Amino acid sequence: GQNIDQPTEMTATEGAIVQINCTYQTSGFNGLFWYQQHAGEAPTFLSYNVLDGLEEKGRFSSFLSRSKGYSYLLLKELQMKDSASYLCAVLDSNYQLIWGAGTKLIIKP
């Protein structure tokens, strides 16, 4: 079967750095997405990785290792507004998105 694993919940301190991991086992791979979802709101796109390596976008970076079936989202200089769920999703061989259950990130002052 297809599987995406993420930690259920993480806690970090304002101003710090946090890394949210995602491991996947899917039938084929055509890229990995990260989305942010604030409570009661729609998911919004953060990043897309299809090649190995690190993609940096301001305070957010996303890393992919296809050989290890592994990705992480790195958030720097954490702000209270970063409190949200972070969803990892993989595009499989049928170009269907397979979603992880999401990681709830709690930021403390």
Added chain:
Amino acid sequence: KAGVTQTPRYLIKTRGQQVTLSCSPISGHRSVSWYQQTPGQGLQFLFEYFSETQRNKGNFPGRFSGRQFSNSRSEMNVSTLELGDSALYLCASIKGSGDIDTQYFGPGTRLTVL
């Protein structure tokens, strides 16, 4: 540019009833996907429509159906509602037929089945 709109935002139904949810994608976007989101389960893919044709379908029973109109607006229908159908139903708008397009989500319809 207006975002994805979904109506209604909240809905309460009882078991056995049926429900229709509506999604209007971003203007110019031709593809719509539907997801069910429940706590701890993540987003479960329901179906995807492009140019009024169902292009992909998830593993949901036949009680779940959908359609897309010529203006790209989409509806999904759930018949014979069960308690387990209580969830947030999200619609995502995609620009074209490209397989790796970014999905833009609507605010969702929160369905509660009593």
